[in-house]
Amino acid sequence: MQIYQRLTPIHAPQGSAVALGYFDGVHCGHRAVLGAAVECARAGGLTAAAFTFELPASSTLKGGRILSLPQKHARVASLGIEEYQEAPFDEFRALTPEDFVQKVLVDCFNAKQLFCGDNFTFGARAAGNVERLRELCAPLGIGVHIVPMAQYGGQTVSSTRIRAALEEGRLDDANAMLGTPYAIDWPVVHGKGIGSGKLGTPTLNQNYPAAALQPCAGVYLTRIYLDGQWRPAATGIGKRPTVDSSENAAVTCETFVPDFSGNVYGQQPVLEFHKYFCPVRKFNSMDELAALIHHAADESKAYFAALNGAK
Numbered sequence: 651m652q653i654y655q656r657l658t659p660i661h662a663p664q665g666s667a668v669a670l671g672y673f674d675g676v677h678c679g680h681r682a683v684l685g686a687a688v689e690c691a692r693a694g695g696l697t698a699a700a701f702t703f704e705l706p707a708s709s710t711l712k713g714g715r716i717l718s719l720p721q722k723h724a725r726v727a728s729l730g731i732e733e734y735q736e737a738p739f740d741e742f743r744a745l746t747p748e749d750f751v752q753k754v755l756v757d758c759f760n761a762k763q764l765f766c767g768d769n770f771t772f773g774a775r776a777a778g779n780v781e782r783l784r785e786l787c788a789p790l791g792i793g794v795h796i797v798p799m800a801q802y803g804g805q806t807v808s809s810t811r812i813r814a815a816l817e818e819g820r821l822d823d824a825n826a827m828l829g830t831p832y833a834i835d836w837p838v839v840h841g842k843g844i845g846s847g848k849l850g851t852p853t854l855n856q857n858y859p860a861a862a863l864q865p866c867a868g869v870y871l872t873r874i875y876l877d878g879q880w881r882p883a884a885t886g887i888g889k890r891p892t893v894d895s896s897e898n899a900a901v902t903c904e905t906f907v908p909d910f911s912g913n914v915y916g917q918q919p920v921l922e923f924h925k926y927f928c929p930v931r932k933f934n935s936m937d938e939l940a941a942l943i944h945h946a947a948d949e950s951k952a953y954f955a956a957l958n959g960a961k
């Protein structure tokens with residue numbers, strides 16, 4: 651997938667089928683929109699493209715990011731999108747709906763077919779909606795396709811609902827709406843050395859950047875991609891009350907990978923979250939904390955053994 655970080659003409663000699671939106675999480679609704687653009691492009695000899703944008707790290711416009719950019723890109727690319735435009739929001743935020751259609755969709759995309767959900771808005775102050783998009787595109791011969799809104803639990807799937815589910819510890823709901831497990835790939839950083847020391851359970855620390863959405867504190871059954879294979883693991887997200895009782899203790903994200911030893915500092919392994927296991931607690935001793943970590947790791951091994959056995 652070719653990624654453009656500025657508003658640039660893409661490679662679309664026969665024109666393009668373009669999916670439109672922010673796509674944080676690349677959830678099942680987004681997949682339907684992106685997938686429809688890919689299908690249309692393949693059937694009609696067009697280039698499969700997506701128009702999205704990047705917000706400054708400090709922006710609260712859309713809430714904390716569900717996925718890192720590499721994770722977002724990997725998921726969009728896996729759906730078959732060939733050309734991906736991810737301009738800074740400021741490059742087009744002031745365009746009128748008319749200018750957005752001309753300068754972005756016509757000049758940059760050579761768009762022939764557009765795909766979005768019925769809540770898509772565009773142009774300065776989100777002045778354009780899907781009816782306006784249709785009005786502006788009809789005289790240009792550009793087709794506008796509104797993809798039916800994906801539902802979960804009787805309500806429309808949205809990035810906002812997924813953020814709430816992750817923050818409330820409802821990982822099953824978040825994963826069902828995402829259509830694939832929630833995952834992170836933050837760089838592995840050094841911890842305090844307690845894990846490999848007193849605790850006897852070395853942990854791999856992948857702490858969240860400020861702009862990212864942080865799921866609910868807790869212990870999770872996870873799997874991590876290391877040295878070319880998926881390995882069952884157990885992850886704790888929280889303030890580590892057993893080892894740090896200070897009020898403003900940092901929240902860390904630490905993963906114990908049983909039967910693995912290796913130096914992965916600086917790498918960005920993908921860590922998938924499969925089950926919420928239990929809350930983080932203050933234990934009376936390091937032995938009790940170590941027992942919980944081993945127990946969670948055993949549960950994770952059993953969970954993935956059962957999952958792989960069922961395939």
Ligand SMILES: Cc1cc2nc3c(=O)[nH]c(=O)nc-3n(C[C@H](O)[C@H](O)[C@H](O)COP(=O)(O)O)c2cc1C
Pocket residue numbers: 841842843844845846849853854855869870884885886889890891892893904905906929930931932933939942943946
């Ligand atoms: C699966 C798992 C569960 C954890 N649960 C807790 C917990 O309930 N309470 C707690 O204080 N710390 C918990 N932790 C964090 C440990 O305290 C932390 O991994 C340990 O202190 C090592 O820190 P270090 O990486 O800075 O050396 C957990 C860690 C893991 C990997």
Ligand SMILES: Nc1ncnc2c1ncn2[C@@H]1O[C@H](COP(=O)(O)OP(=O)(O)OP(=O)(O)O)[C@@H](O)[C@H]1O
Pocket residue numbers: 670671672673674678679680682683712765766767768769770797798799800801806807808809810811
């Ligand atoms: N449930 C859904 N089903 C189908 N398409 C959707 C769904 N949700 C959003 N879309 C469409 O996918 C594209 C990207 O959506 P976008 O990321 O802008 O919003 P969202 O998922 O509704 O999140 P938010 O909660 O931030 O509004 C848009 O075209 C939007 O209309």
